[in-house]
Amino acid sequence: MKVQNHAPTLILTLVALSALAIAASCLIGVTPLPMGRLMAALVGLGDPQAELIVWDIRLPRALAAFVVGMALAGCGAALQGLLRNPLAEPGVLGVSAMASLFATFTIYWGFVQLSPWMLPLASIAGALLATGLLALIAPRVQSVVTLVLVGVGISSLAGAFMSLLINLAPNPFTLSDMMNWMMGSVANRSLEDLFLAAPFFVVGAMAIGLAAPGLRALTLGEEAASAVGLDVGRSRIWVVLGTGLLTGAAVSVAGAVGFVGIIAPHLVRPLVGHDPARTLIPAALLGGLILVVADLIARLAPTGQELKLGVVAALIGAPIFIWIAVRRRMLEADQ
């Protein structure tokens, strides 16, 4: 079996496809406007109505989907490298659930009114708590299956608290706000929402970038990675910090969107020679592309009420998750 690395071509292709998908998201929608007016608005020469639709409604939404997808898929690739398991992902490990639980708390008690920073900070705190907990447990349990189970436990716990909050929700308005975080959606996002989360995305991406060479060395296992000169503890800290910031920021923008962190790295890996460090950037780009397309499907699907992005992502992602898990089991049985 030959191992091949097409990372540069892959990155260029994904950038081009993502740009196309975002442009398409700006042009396609339920408001019937002639293509010419929309095109003009996109390049800044349109009438006010078309510009409003393109720049204030569709573009922020497409960009939000793209950035959230990038963040979640990048975290997925990083966690998979750190834990040496293709099933690790912020959603599966309960990181997103914990982040949205913390976000829901701030909505429930009205803290969101205090400052626009409340929501991102609370989400990041929740994500860091879950990731930190996992990183503390990981070296002790050895088995990644156990770790995934711990993640499922964290996820269920956060889910239970979430149900409790919904159960006790004071009014329907709070309730629908909270449902938004649970299901995951990028509807009605403004460019301001994105700017607010931007610093966290940038710092988180830098932390993951610092961990990248270490993820490659971790292919050997922790003892051998340390033997070739890797400070394993430091790699763990970078990934925890990066995942906490990125997932927290993503949840603050879109709520909990699952599975994109598994699918994107899984599809990209064979094309970059399975190197966990080289997987990061293409996986992030593909994650962004997937969510932009998923959001387009959510918007255009002929349903009475608009579908939530998280629902579409889970409908596509969960079966793929099961398929990867079963195939991996079979491959291991072969060896």
Next chain:
Amino acid sequence: MSLKLHEASVSVHGAKLLHAVSFEVTTGKLVGLLGPNGAGKTTAVRALLGLQPLSGGQAFLDGQTAHSLTPKQRALRVSYLPQARKLAWPIAVREAVSLGRFAYGGPMGRLGPADAAAVDDALARCSLNGFECRSVTSLSGGELARVHLARALASQAPALIADEPTAALDPGHSFDVLATLQAQAREGQAVLVVVHDLALAARFCDQIILLNQGKLVIHAPPREALTPAILANVYGVKATWDQDQLILSGRI
């Protein structure tokens, strides 16, 4: 270069795994670390590297206290091949061997021409030419063992410690591995190898360090260390020397 344990003791959860063990491995020697299962071989190796906290005594790598070194400083002094051999991803053979140069990489892990040359050299020493682009999961056990050994050689550190590099290998591949390690020692590396095959150790090693129940039994050349009396006592096996060959003939 010298690897040295001085009166090193290790206790884990109240169990004493190593009792005041002292030995030194120096440049140019192939030293075999032997002992029955549970004798403390891996513990001694990890103590020597500063990976296992000591309850008494000290470990020195090239005169420096092993526990005070960062992973990178340690990797530049001694190349270590642990027992765990599982690779998490089906990366290419060349990439796996290149990981042996990790400590020399830049902040983003970038390797230079000197690193590429070291990797080429290690691939050649382990007869892996032509395997560079193969996936590590598509290799046989013997080929994979060679990949791990090549990774350890690629670092070109002044010392090398290999923990059971011949585990699960057939006699032919075991011979190749020991011959490669012997060649490394002849070129001036200090080499410590954990082996289970007594005859193989007797045939290749310059010196034998024999451990039993966490204690040092003897540190001497093979003829003096692996005597019938000592082997009967430590392993409970009948052994005889026929000229330069050690022959095991059964259980006592």
